[in-house]
Amino acid sequence: MSRINLNSYQNVPNTWDEMYISEQNLRGQYHRILNYLQKESASDLNKKEELAKRLFMSQGITFTVYDSGEGIEKIFPFDIIPRVITASEWAFIEKGIKQRLKALNLFLKDVYSNQFIIKDKVIPAALIYSCPHFLREMYQLNVPHDIYIHIAGIDLIRDYDGTFYVLEDNLRTPSGVSYMLENREITKRLFPDLIPQCGVRSVTEYPAILYKNLVALSPRAVANPTIVLLSPGMYNSAYYEHTTLARLMGVELVEGRDLVVRDQKVFMKTTTGLQQVDVIYRRVDDEFIDPLVFNPNSVLGVAGLMSAYRKGNVAIINAIGNGVADDKAVYSYVPDMIRYYLNEEPLLKNVPTYSLSDPEQQEYVFQNMHKMVIKKTNESGGYGMLMGHAATELEMQLYKQEILKDPRNFIAQPTISLSTAPCYMDGLLTPRRVDLRPYALCGPDGISIVPGGLTRVALKEGSLVVNSSQGGGSKDTWVLSA
Amino acid sequence: MLSRVASSLYWLSRYVERSDGILRMLKINYASSQDTIQEFTWDPVIRISSGGDAESIAEIKNDSRKVVEYLLFNRDNPNSVINMVTLARENARSVQEHIAKDLWQCLNEYYHTVKDPKLLWYVQKDDPITALDILSKQVMLYYGTAESTMERGESRSFMSIGKYLERSIQSIDILDIKFSSVSDNPDLLLDTSYWKHLLLSLGGYELYLKSYREGFTAENILELVMLNKDFPRSAIYAVDNIQRYFGRLKSDQNMEHYNSLSFIIGRLSSNITYSSVYSMKSEGLHNYLVKVRSELYGIGNLMDEYYFANS
Numbered sequence: 001m002s003r004i005n006l007n008s009y010q011n012v013p014n015t016w017d018e019m020y021i022s023e024q025n026l027r028g029q030y031h032r033i034l035n036y037l038q039k040e041s042a043s044d045l046n047k048k049e050e051l052a053k054r055l056f057m058s059q060g061i062t063f064t065v066y067d068s069g070e071g072i073e074k075i076f077p078f079d080i081i082p083r084v085i086t087a088s089e090w091a092f093i094e095k096g097i098k099q100r101l102k103a104l105n106l107f108l109k110d111v112y113s114n115q116f117i118i119k120d121k122v123i124p125a126a127l128i129y130s131c132p133h134f135l136r137e138m139y140q141l142n143v144p145h146d147i148y149i150h151i152a153g154i155d156l157i158r159d160y161d162g163t164f165y166v167l168e169d170n171l172r173t174p175s176g177v178s179y180m181l182e183n184r185e186i187t188k189r190l191f192p193d194l195i196p197q198c199g200v201r202s203v204t205e206y207p208a209i210l211y212k213n214l215v216a217l218s219p220r221a222v223a224n225p226t227i228v229l230l231s232p233g234m235y236n237s238a239y240y241e242h243t244t245l246a247r248l249m250g251v252e253l254v255e256g257r258d259l260v261v262r263d264q265k266v267f268m269k270t271t272t273g274l275q276q277v278d279v280i281y282r283r284v285d286d287e288f289i290d291p292l293v294f295n296p297n298s299v300l301g302v303a304g305l306m307s308a309y310r311k312g313n314v315a316i317i318n319a320i321g322n323g324v325a326d327d328k329a330v331y332s333y334v335p336d337m338i339r340y341y342l343n344e345e346p347l348l349k350n351v352p353t354y355s356l357s358d359p360e361q362q363e364y365v366f367q368n369m370h371k372m373v374i375k376k377t378n379e380s381g382g383y384g385m386l387m388g389h390a391a392t393e394l395e396m397q398l399y400k401q402e403i404l405k406d407p408r409n410f411i412a413q414p415t416i417s418l419s420t421a422p423c424y425m426d427g428l429l430t431p432r433r434v435d436l437r438p439y440a441l442c443g444p445d446g447i448s449i450v451p452g453g454l455t456r457v458a459l460k461e462g463s464l465v466v467n468s469s470q471g472g473g474s475k476d477t478w479v480l481s482a
Numbered sequence: 483m484l485s486r487v488a489s490s491l492y493w494l495s496r497y498v499e500r501s502d503g504i505l506r507m508l509k510i511n512y513a514s515s516q517d518t519i520q521e522f523t524w525d526p527v528i529r530i531s532s533g534g535d536a537e538s539i540a541e542i543k544n545d546s547r548k549v550v551e552y553l554l555f556n557r558d559n560p561n562s563v564i565n566m567v568t569l570a571r572e573n574a575r576s577v578q579e580h581i582a583k584d585l586w587q588c589l590n591e592y593y594h595t596v597k598d599p600k601l602l603w604y605v606q607k608d609d610p611i612t613a614l615d616i617l618s619k620q621v622m623l624y625y626g627t628a629e630s631t632m633e634r635g636e637s638r639s640f641m642s643i644g645k646y647l648e649r650s651i652q653s654i655d656i657l658d659i660k661f662s663s664v665s666d667n668p669d670l671l672l673d674t675s676y677w678k679h680l681l682l683s684l685g686g687y688e689l690y691l692k693s694y695r696e697g698f699t700a701e702n703i704l705e706l707v708m709l710n711k712d713f714p715r716s717a718i719y720a721v722d723n724i725q726r727y728f729g730r731l732k733s734d735q736n737m738e739h740y741n742s743l744s745f746i747i748g749r750l751s752s753n754i755t756y757s758s759v760y761s762m763k764s765e766g767l768h769n770y771l772v773k774v775r776s777e778l779y780g781i782g783n784l785m786d787e788y789y790f791a792n793s
Contacts (some may be wrong), residue, residue, distance in 0.1 A: 059590070060587065060596070233576075233578050234572070244578075247578060255486070256485070267669055269486075270483055273736065
């Protein structure tokens with residue numbers, strides 16, 4: 001039986017590797033995993049890979065690709081080797097995220113009420129008012145406990161020296177948490193006993209904490225408030241996640257057509273008549289949530305929902321209008337927000353961001369386009385990006401013209417190389433780029449972050465894009481207890 | 483419970499039950515097609531269990547493998563097993579948080595099994611019964627899992643009502659078609675294998691042998707399939723179960739609707755209970771069966787109106 005060859009692992013130059021400091025020089029947190037893997041042959045690991053695929057398939061953790069009429073079910077690629085985060089790395093991340101969310105939440109409260117941060121000229125008014133996700137409908141609307149961001153999925157990346165950077169805050173309807181939970185379940189099956197031996201902290205608390213927070217936000221003081229998860233329906237790519245969360249929390253999964261608003265109260269249509277709804281964890285975007293106020297063609301939302309929200313008869317999670325804090329141009333002001341609201345220095349760094357509406361910065365970006373990543377300020381999921389190091393001259397020219405039409409819609413960031421982690425591919429361990437998305441939950445009792453998260457991985461060699469829509473996969477993410 | 487959810491649970495259960503009926507019928511009829519010297523006619527089977535167009539049916543009806551393939555895998559036949567399972571699974575997908583995870587996985591695997599190319603190969607080139615057995619096992623797994631995991635509440639009541647409504651309609655359809663073939667061709671009345679296959683396809687063969695000692699007679703079969711309360715696929719057993727599970731939906735908020743539907747179910751149950759083989763025949767069996775069937779359809783329609791209409 002041939003043992004798997006661990007010596008072939010080639011660190012990518014000028015890149016932080018999660019497993020090796022240098023060739024042959026292993027980081028302590030990977031010792032146990034590597035010992036375990038050394039006892040396995042390539043065929044053992046291939047079998048584990050097969051088992052993982054089968055488990056995802058039989059549990060219906062799939063998405064459908066429609067091709068020539070018949071839907072084809074696919075699973076999101078999963079790499080079997082876990083990504084490991086040490087206790088001290090985690091402590092830092094946790095502290096940094098809490099600080100950031102505290103400031104962002106204060107920012108949302110401020111920008112939708114007194115706007116001190118604009119009056120004090122910390123953030124230009126033009127930037128805020130030009131953001132399409134800044135919603136006048138939210139102005140002076142009181143949200144329960146002044147919490148806007150109940151769930152955040154902050155994307156972290158690591159540069160060549162291992163420093164953590166925040167890439168995006170994802171304050172609207174972050175997805176992927178079901179993969180954090182499922183990946184762990186799969187790893188338990190793949191590597192029996194390894195999780196307790198390594199002292200990996202559990203992530204199972206997530207649904208319980210979220211549920212507790214949702215109950216606490218109920219506007220009616222009743223013992224058992226009605227909590228629903230509002231989904232766009234089964235053709236949404238994240239539908240699996242919606243059902244998983246609804247099941248794990250024991251709340252009703254509803255679609256827009258299941259709800260109705262009467263006398264500024266929200267009800268769901270049941271077999272025994274209408275039942276009042278107190279809390280809505282919505283996975284429908286702002287734009288579609290109420291056809292009377294936003295997109296009038298939306299059938300995913302509920303007519304009149306905003307009036308019930310404004311009246312305080314229903315809590316909506318996350319709050320509507322959070323997109324203004326998620327705008328990639330506003331993002332560059334988050335360190336200033338932390339200093340302004342908290343009088344603290346930011347712990348987690350921002351990736352340096354150039355605003356293309358500023359003539360000087362624009363010129364600099366255009367001169368250095370091959371070293372930049374240029375993004376649209378209001379897109380997510382890896383769409384509409386230009387990766388300068390991989391783009392052709394023509395692509396750059398076309399993109400430039402695009403930018404000049406509406407510079408406010410673009411930002412540029414220097415290409416960050418992203419750390420690598422070992423992946424099992426064709427019988428070998430091979431480094432691939434990863435990011436990390438921990439999930440933070442904010443309730444009236446404060447912010448809690450389950451120790452773990454979603455590690456997304458760019459499975460194509462050399463690729464820096466981890467989004468699942470662009471050929472990315474995921475890994476189980478281990479946070480060690482000591 | 484949400485109206486939409488109730489409706490999905492009810493339909494998912496109807497679709498699984500219908501696929502089960504088709505699988506049973508196919509297995510027995512395929513076996514009997516291998517055991518006859520005359521040309522075997524698939525006509526009644528196709529009439530009971532497909533919604534396909536007459537043309538495509540005429541093309542295949544004397545080719546057993548093609549019929550099995552048509553009833554299992556043809557996407558254009560609205561009642562093919564693959565369509566039933568797809569619909570059951572789509573309904574289950576939208577109510578995943580109301581059924582146990584195991585039950586969802588069960589339906590999911592049933593779906594992947596039907597789609598497995600190996601199964602088509604069994605039907606086209608190898609032994610079709612192997613394919614039918616593999617699928618029947620999936621249905622049994624579903625029933626076992628549902629029985630041991632479903633909470634004993636509203637959701638299970640809607641699923642059970644769907645299941646027994648579908649089952650009673652199936653039994654009535656089979657009786658109607660089998661007995662109308664007899665009136666066209668009275669020789670069948672004395673054809674032992676004809677009645678044996680009817681019983682086998684309903685899973686009532688053993689019970690019949692234990693209950694009746696004088697061989698296969700049309701009257702006894704009618705009595706077993708309509709009136710025997712111990713036979714799980716008899717009309718009366720199914721209707722009594724509809725009544726039983728419907729009774730659990732009683733709630734103060736919905737009294738008016740509940741009472742009116744309860745009345746109709748009760749009337750149907752009494753009507754069957756106080757029928758006899760003699761009274762059915764004197765009324766005209768076909769007329770009697772048509773009447774029962776339209777009552778059953780009426781129950782389905784009222785379920786829709788009273789309980790699912792909000793969806």
